[in-house]
Amino acid sequence: MQVTFKLYASLMPLLPPGTKGHAVNVDIDAGSSLQQLIDQFNIDDQQAFLVMVNGVYVPPDARHSYVLKPQDVVAIWPKVAGG
Amino acid sequence: MAWTEKVLRVNLTARTTFVEPLNMEWANQYLGQRGLGSKYLSEEIDPKVEPLSPENKLIMITGPLTGTMAATGGRYSIVTKSPLTSAIACSNSGGFIGAEIKNAGWDMIIFEGKADSPVYLYIENDDVKILPADDLWGNSVWKTDEMLHQKHQDPLLRVACIGRSAEQQCLYASVINDLHRAAGRSGVGTVMASKNLKAVAVRGTKGVGNIKDFPRFLNATNQAKQVLAGDSITHEGLPTYGTQVLMNVINEIGAMPTRNMRDVQFDGAERISGEAMHQIRASDNKANLTTNAACFGCTIACGRISTIDKGHFSIQNKPEYWHASGGLEYEAAWALGSDLGIDDLDALTYANFICNEDGFDPISFGSTLAAAMEMYEQGLISKAQTGGIELNFGNAEALVKMVELTAKGEGFGKELGLGSKRLCEKYGNPDLSMTVKGQEFPAYDPRGIQGMGLTYATSNRGACHLRGYTVSSEVLGVPEKTDPLTTEGKPELAKAFQDATAAIDSSGLCVFTTFAWTLDDIAPQLDAACQGDWTAEKLLEVGERIWNLERQFNLDAGLTGKDDNLPKRLLKEAAKTGPAKGKVNELGKMLPEYYQLRGWTADGVPKQETLQRLGLV
Numbered sequence: 001m002q003v004t005f006k007l008y009a010s011l012m013p014l015l016p017p018g019t020k021g022h023a024v025n026v027d028i029d030a031g032s033s034l035q036q037l038i039d040q041f042n043i044d045d046q047q048a049f050l051v052m053v054n055g056v057y058v059p060p061d062a063r064h065s066y067v068l069k070p071q072d073v074v075a076i077w078p079k080v081a082g083g
Numbered sequence: 084m085a086w087t088e089k090v091l092r093v094n095l096t097a098r099t100t101f102v103e104p105l106n107m108e109w110a111n112q113y114l115g116q117r118g119l120g121s122k123y124l125s126e127e128i129d130p131k132v133e134p135l136s137p138e139n140k141l142i143m144i145t146g147p148l149t150g151t152m153a154a155t156g157g158r159y160s161i162v163t164k165s166p167l168t169s170a171i172a173c174s175n176s177g178g179f180i181g182a183e184i185k186n187a188g189w190d191m192i193i194f195e196g197k198a199d200s201p202v203y204l205y206i207e208n209d210d211v212k213i214l215p216a217d218d219l220w221g222n223s224v225w226k227t228d229e230m231l232h233q234k235h236q237d238p239l240l241r242v243a244c245i246g247r248s249a250e251q252q253c254l255y256a257s258v259i260n261d262l263h264r265a266a267g268r269s270g271v272g273t274v275m276a277s278k279n280l281k282a283v284a285v286r287g288t289k290g291v292g293n294i295k296d297f298p299r300f301l302n303a304t305n306q307a308k309q310v311l312a313g314d315s316i317t318h319e320g321l322p323t324y325g326t327q328v329l330m331n332v333i334n335e336i337g338a339m340p341t342r343n344m345r346d347v348q349f350d351g352a353e354r355i356s357g358e359a360m361h362q363i364r365a366s367d368n369k370a371n372l373t374t375n376a377a378c379f380g381c382t383i384a385c386g387r388i389s390t391i392d393k394g395h396f397s398i399q400n401k402p403e404y405w406h407a408s409g410g411l412e413y414e415a416a417w418a419l420g421s422d423l424g425i426d427d428l429d430a431l432t433y434a435n436f437i438c439n440e441d442g443f444d445p446i447s448f449g450s451t452l453a454a455a456m457e458m459y460e461q462g463l464i465s466k467a468q469t470g471g472i473e474l475n476f477g478n479a480e481a482l483v484k485m486v487e488l489t490a491k492g493e494g495f496g497k498e499l500g501l502g503s504k505r506l507c508e509k510y511g512n513p514d515l516s517m518t519v520k521g522q523e524f525p526a527y528d529p530r531g532i533q534g535m536g537l538t539y540a541t542s543n544r545g546a547c548h549l550r551g552y553t554v555s556s557e558v559l560g561v562p563e564k565t566d567p568l569t570t571e572g573k574p575e576l577a578k579a580f581q582d583a584t585a586a587i588d589s590s591g592l593c594v595f596t597t598f599a600w601t602l603d604d605i606a607p608q609l610d611a612a613c614q615g616d617w618t619a620e621k622l623l624e625v626g627e628r629i630w631n632l633e634r635q636f637n638l639d640a641g642l643t644g645k646d647d648n649l650p651k652r653l654l655k656e657a658a659k660t661g662p663a664k665g666k667v668n669e670l671g672k673m674l675p676e677y678y679q680l681r682g683w684t685a686d687g688v689p690k691q692e693t694l695q696r697l698g699l700v
Contacts, residue, residue, distance in 0.1 A: 008331050008358060009324055021353060022331070050560060055336045055662040057564065075335050081316045081559050081598040082326030082357075082385075082413045083552055 001030050001070040005037065008077045014041050022075075034058060034066040037074060050077040085147035085294060085612035086110055091189050091211060093204060095278050096137060096196030098213045105190050111615050112698060114622075115146035115190065117173045118589035118629040120162030123193065124171065125632060130639035134166035134270075135252075135277040137197035143184065143243070143283065144192075146591025147613045150185030150291040150379075153304045154311055155593035157182045157379025164640070165269040166277075167254045167447070167502050168521040168545040171636045174257070174271045175549070175588055176243075177378030177386075178264030180285055183241040187287025194278060203244070203282040205235070208289055216281040223247055223490075224259040224442045231284045244282035245272045246442030251492020252276070253500030255447035255523075263409025263439040264378065269522060269544050272442050300611035307596075307604050311382050314599035316561070321385040321595065322375050326413040327357030329526070334421075336558060336567065337661020338531030340524060341421045342476045343453035344517045344650075347528045347658045351426025355416050359428055360389065367392045371428055373407040383595060387411055389432050397433035397483045409439050414548075417526040418449025423456060424476035434486040441490035443500075450523035451503040452485055454515050455495075463510045470494045514651050520545035520642065529649065529668040530658040532557050534565075534573035536668035537677060538581065540647045543633035549594065551581035561598055568662060570669045574677035582626035589629065628697040631681075631689050635699065644687025647674060 006023045007015050016024055028037060038048050051058050052075045058066055068074070090103040106123075113119040120142045132138045141163045148156040159181030165172035184192070187208050194204075201216040219227050224246040231242050241261060249256030249272035256272030257265040266272075294300045311317040320328055333339050334352035341349040353359060360372040369390065376386035389410025391398050398404040411419075411432055419431045438445040452474075458464045459474035466473065470488075472481050472495070488496025498506060503523050507516035517524045522545025529536030534553035542550040553576050557567040565572060583602060587594050590609060602619035610617040637646075653668045678685060682693030694700045 009328055010319060012358065022358070050332065052335055057336075057560075057566075059564065075331075077328075077332060078320065079315045079559075079561070080320040080324070080328045080332065081555060081561055081595075082321070082324075082329040083548060083554075083595065 002027055003037070003068055003071065004073040005041070006073065006075040007041070008075065009080055010078050011043065011047060011076060014043060028068065032068055033064055034068055034074065035063040037068065038063065038076070043076060047078050048076050049079040052076075085151065085291070086115065087185065087188050087190050087293070089189055091192045093192060093194050093213065094196050095194060095198040095202065095213070095280060098198065098202070100211045100213065112625065113629060114586065114589035114625055115149070115591060116144050116158065116160040116589045117162065117175065117585060118625060120144040120160055120191065121171060121173060121629060121632055121636070123191070124162050124164070125636050128164065130164070130636050131641060132164060134164045134169060134274060137278070139164050139274060139277075141194040141271070141274050141278065142191060145181050145185045145190055146589055148591035148608060150182035151294065151591070151612060153380065153592060153608050154308045154382045155378065155380060155596050156591050157381065158591050158593055159184060160588065161258055161266040161271040163271055163274045165271070165544065166273045167270040169640055170520050170544055170642060171633050172269035172271055172544055173588070174266035174268050176258070176260055176264050176266040177381070177593060178261035179379045180241040180243050180260040181591070182379040183285045183287045185287065185291050186289055187285055188289050192283070194280060197277065198279040201279045201281050203231070203280065203284060206283070206285045206287070208287060219281045220250065221247065223440045225262060225440050227282055228262055231282060235284065237286055239286060241285045242282055244442070245275050246440065247491050248441045248443040248489060248500065249273050249276035251497065251500060253443050253489060253492060254502045254505070255444040257442045257444050259439060259442045265439070265442070265444070267444045268446070268547065294612050295614055296611045300608065303607040303611045307600060307608055308382055310604055311596065311599050316598040317383045317596065321383050321598070324357035325375065325385045325387045327360060327387065327411060327416055329413045330356035330416060331358070332558065333527060336531055337658060337663045338528040338558070338567070339421050340417060340517070340526060340528045342424045343422060343457040343515060344524070344528060344652055345457070346660070347531055347663060348660050349421035349424070352421060354426040355420040355428050355431055360387065360410065364392055366394055371432060372410060378593070381593065385595060391429045391432050395429040395433070396480070397430055404433065404436060408436050411435050414526055415445035415449070418446045419482065422449050422453040423482055425479050425482055427479040430479035430482055434482055437486045437490050443489065446525055447502055447523040448486065448489060448499065450517055451499050451501070451506055452482065454503045454507050454517065455499060457515050458507070458510050458512055461512065463512055468495060517650050517652070518546055519649060520646050522546045527554055528658070529653055530666050531661065531663035532567040533570050533669060533673070534567070534576055536649055536653065536670050537573055537577045537673045540649055540670055540674065541577070541677060543630065543637055549584065551577050551584060553577055553580050555580070555598070562601070568666065570672045574673050574680050577677060578680050581630055582623050584626070585629040586622040586626035589625065624697070628699065631693065631697055631699055634689060635694075638688060647687055
């Protein structure tokens with residue numbers, strides 16, 4: 001199944017070379033967890049600070065058990081702030 | 084110490100200046116900047132005063148750490164009664180002039196009365212002069228700055244001044260210092276113009292030497308700087324992407340005010356984001372972002388300096404804008420971008436340049452233009468009234484034209500200078516004004532961030548994110564993550580942010596330090612610098628005192644608990660997309676608990692015991 005995977009700010013270099021913008025479509029096995037997808041892109045726990053699925057934050061302790069669905073949009077930021 | 088203990092009082096009517104000792108009892112209760120300035124204002128003017136009358140006063144005030152070696156210790160504030168909201172106004176700015184005022188030996192300058200012709204104040208340490216400004220009047224901020232530097236032949240002169248928008252009584256005019264730092268909100272520049280005061284030009288060479296315990300201060304400031312250097316937000320995120328890093332975050336969670344807050348997500352957000360400012364343009368092989376920049380004493384350097392493509396339609400034939408200048412912060416980018424449905428980064432940057440050049444608040448301007456666009460699309464405003472300009476959402480050419488007109492108070496720009504509330508009332512649809520107490524919203528839709536609805540509604544200067552930035556917790560997870568879509572715990576969260584921020588706004592430090600610092604990092608710096616004992620607990624008490632003082636001023640000015648409200652759109656029209664789809668802001672669930680936590684009556688009036696506890700009676 002396919003999900004959309006997006007990285008922002010200093011995490012952008014971890015997207016596949018040649019990626020335009022922030023997003024790539026990724027094929028994953030049905031039943032894959034959010035954490036498995038994060039690991040696939042070699043993003044460590046400290047870097048994956050704000051992790052959202054369809055715009056909703058998923059805390060670190062829930063990422064292993066969070067099972068992704070087709071067409072989910074995963075977006076990740078390092079620790080950021082502004083105002 | 085840290086305070087110079089000297090107040091400069093300038094009577095513009097009589098063109099006289101006086102030196103007064105700082106009221107140290109008040110300094111111990113209100114610290115400086117926002118708190119102390121609000122105390123002086125409350126004591127010296129009738130809260131019912133007409134904001135643009137000579138009876139209103141305008142206070143430029145530093146904090147005890149302004150001008151010191153504390154990281155970000157360059158802030159100053161302008162405190163007055165706002166012509167936009169008729170509430171108390173306090174606008175905070177960085178840059179360099181705050182430190183310069185302190186280095187010249189002054190904690191604060193109180194302007195009273197009105198000059199019978201344009202003047203500016205020149206300060207060189209103890210030498211203070213009220214000088215004619217007839218030649219400066221009618222010029223932009225940037226031209227005025229240049230003329231004053233030429234006139235005084237001093238490249239190190241620091242200038243804070245108003246532009247043409249303020250002279251034309253745009254109700255959200257700012258005071259700009261150091262070319263592109265702004266005491267931006269609530270129309271403090273409009274008040275300055277009403278006094279015929281064009282500029283304040285300062286040169287200070289005294290230094291800030293009266294630190295209570297200098298070795299301890301050196302140690303405390305060094306330790307605090309290490310905290311900033313070790314935090315990924317203040318060390319990496321803010322310097323690299325600026326506040327604009329939020330554009331994509333807020334859009335993703337469905338709290339991006341879009342097309343006058345009709346929508347909560349903008350499909351062009353990525354094209355006007357902090358990341359987009361780094362992208363190399365195909366047209367000229369350069370990025371919008373030229374460099375980052377720091378204010379006085381700042382070790383974060385979140386400021387944006389940008390350059391527009393010379394071939395962009397906004398500046399194609401205007402070489403005077405082909406240089407680098409103050410670029411987009413997040414608050415300007417959303418107001419000039421998503422709220423207008425415009426994703427042309429260079430057009431937004433140009434509009435931001437003009438807001439700096441002629442001194443007006445891009446948040447209020449963008450939000451007002453958004454309301455005008457919605458009324459234009461509804462047929463309430465005609466093409467004849469806009470001077471032939473198609474005022475549709477998404478029209479970057481209209482933005483460019485309208486910002487130029489507003490800068491000079493010409494054509495439909497004069498109407499836009501009224502602000503959203505008055506404009507919507509005038510054209511027959513007041514519900515389209517996205518304001519609280521007459522001030523336009525900042526960049527967070529409270530349907531998607533519930534706590535922000537409460538902080539907007541209760542903000543003492545009208546809708547404002549800087550009066551209690553619960554976004555930090557609700558969205559960004561700093562200091563700890565809460566759920567943006569629930570109301571539980573938000574009254575307590577809002578109060579905590581409001582009180583802490585009021586204290587920080589009074590210290591001379593920048594509130595952005597608090598993405599890494601807590602009050603436990605700030606208190607030791609103040610305690611080493613200032614007489615008295617300064618702990619985190621005392622700072623929270625000072626913050627709460629300031630909040631209640633401002634509240635009392637507003638109540639005395641005629642505002643009531645009924646003004647703690649949100650536009651109908653945010654309370655009745657559900658978000659259409661994103662995680663908040665189907666939700667409105669649940670202000671009614673939060674406000675009673677908030678009043679209770681504050682020690683206020685059900686009508687939002689501080690109880691006697693609350694005022695007594697805080698020493699306000």
